[in-house]
Amino acid sequence: EVQLLESGGGLVQPGGSLRLSCTASGFIFSSFAMSWVRQGPGKGLEWVSGVGGSGVDTYNADSVKGRFTISRDNSKNTLYLQMNSLRVEDTAVYYCAKHRGVTLVHGMHVWGQGTTVIVSS
Amino acid sequence: QSALTQPASVSGSPGQSITISCTGTSSDVGGYNYVSWYQQHPGKVPTLLIYDVNNRPSGVSNRFSGSKSGNTASLTISGLQAEDEANYYCSSYTSSGTQVFGGGTKLTVL
Numbered sequence: 001e002v003q004l005l006e007s008g009g010g011l012v013q014p015g016g017s018l019r020l021s022c023t024a025s026g027f028i029f030s031s032f033a034m035s036w037v038r039q040g041p042g043k044g045l046e047w048v049s050g051v052g053g054s055g056v057d058t059y060n061a062d063s064v065k066g067r068f069t070i071s072r073d074n075s076k077n078t079l080y081l082q083m084n085s086l087r088v089e090d091t092a093v094y095y096c097a098k099h100r101g102v103t104l105v106h107g108m109h110v111w112g113q114g115t116t117v118i119v120s121s
Numbered sequence: 122q123s124a125l126t127q128p129a130s131v132s133g134s135p136g137q138s139i140t141i142s143c144t145g146t147s148s149d150v151g152g153y154n155y156v157s158w159y160q161q162h163p164g165k166v167p168t169l170l171i172y173d174v175n176n177r178p179s180g181v182s183n184r185f186s187g188s189k190s191g192n193t194a195s196l197t198i199s200g201l202q203a204e205d206e207a208n209y210y211c212s213s214y215t216s217s218g219t220q221v222f223g224g225g226t227k228l229t230v231l
Contacts, residue, residue, distance in 0.1 A: 035220065037167075044124075044225035045159070045167060045210050059219045062122050100172060105214045107157030107172035114166065 002026040002110050004096045009115030016086050016119070022079040022096030022112055030054065030074040033099040035108060036081045038092035038117075048094070049081060053102035064090075086119045093117075125150065125211055125223035132229040138199040141226045143211035144192055149221055151192035155214035158187055158196045162207045170209075171196060198228075206230045 008020040020036070035050035049060045049070035058070050069082040079096055093116050097108035126144040133139040143150065143158075150156055158171040169178055171187035174194065184199045194213070198205055211223040 037222075044208075045161075045212075045222045047212065047220040047222055050220060057218070059217070061219065095166065104218065104220060105153070105155045107155075107159075107169050107212065108220075109169040109172070109178055111166045111168070 002098070004098060004110060004112035006094065006096050006112045006115035009094065009117045011118045011120065012086055013121050014086060014088055014119055017082070017084045018086065018117060020081040020083065020094055020096075020115060020117075022081075024077045024079065024096075024098070027098070029072075029077040031102055033102055033104045034072060034079045035097050035099065035104065036070060036079075037095045037097055037108070037111075038090075039095070039114075040089070040092040043092075046092075050099075050104045051079070052104065057103075059104065083117070086117075088119050091117060091119045122215065122217065122219060122221055125213060125221055127209075127211060127223035127226045129224070130227045130229065132231055133198075133201045134231045135201055135203065137201050138197060139201060139228065141196045141198075141209055141211075141228070143194040143196070143213075143223050145194075145213055145221070146192055148216040149213040150189065150194050152216060153214050154189065156187065156189060156194040157212045158185075158194075159210045159212070160207050161210065167210065201230055203230050 093114040096112040098110040100106035
């Protein structure tokens with residue numbers, strides 16, 4: 001069974017840092033692109049960052065560019081999101097999602113349960 | 122990277138058909154056949170309904186269908202059922218290599 005399990009969320013002060021992890025199982029991790037998608041309280045889905053299967057190609061939304069870094073360790077079947085200079089507006093549930101192919105072009109057909117990040121003083 | 126435009130809400134009666142639109146630009150929806158649709162019930166994880174404009178993953182009911190014309194994609198739900206009441210989001214691949222979501226549409230089954 002294909003599974004994604006996020007961890008690393010929590011409460012952090014504005015300007016602080018946090019690293020999210022997503023452990024994958026049940027599929028050949030390196031063969032699929034992965035993304036982070038977030039959902040603020042009472043808000044819609046927002047694509048945050050994505051990485052191709054090899055880990056070389058990474059992409060970020062303008063809202064997090066220069067602050068967030070996505071990476072993956074295919075030997076550990078794990079996806080990461082390093083979040084720096086956090087802002088109150090980064091408060092959200094962060095989902096890890098698997099794309100249907102090795103690049104980001106196709107939809108995300110498997111989602112984790114999400115991990116909650118709260119940025120507050 | 123502006124969000125794709127969806128109506129905030131739509132409604133329909135059981136058995137009817139409804140259509141949700143998703144409007145972007147030639148740099149996203151209009152430029153690629155890589156539009157996806159997701160369903161999200163309150164408090165639940167999103168699930169993929171449609172990918173690549175009009176393809177359904179295995180297990181998704183054939184009551185859900187997708188199409189595209191120019192810069193606007195559409196999701197049609199036929200034979201509306203009470204369980205279809207949820208939030209629906211479109212997304213598209215973009216010329217920047219990113220993904221972008223629509224603002225979401227709340228479907229109410231009357």
